[in-house]
Amino acid sequence: MSIIQTATEKMRSLPPEKQQEVLDFIEFLQSQLAQKNTNIEQIEPISFLAAAQQFAGCVDGGPGDLATNKQYFEGLGTE
Numbered sequence: 001m002s003i004i005q006t007a008t009e010k011m012r013s014l015p016p017e018k019q020q021e022v023l024d025f026i027e028f029l030q031s032q033l034a035q036k037n038t039n040i041e042q043i044e045p046i047s048f049l050a051a052a053q054q055f056a057g058c059v060d061g062g063p064g065d066l067a068t069n070k071q072y073f074e075g076l077g078t079e
Contacts, residue, residue, distance in 0.1 A: 011022055 011019055014022070
């Protein structure tokens, strides 16, 4: 027997006012779930730079300036 079937059978044995309490509780749980999903969707997007800020400068070695291929920059800004 599934959970829904078991809950339905047990709910039928309750008086109407207790059945209403069960229904109210189910609606409360649904509203909590909807609110949780809404909160997840409301997270502000951030830039990659902001997300990776903690990793800036964490690698030792390598070139001090990533623009080491100076020929790549020839003529930049003159056109």
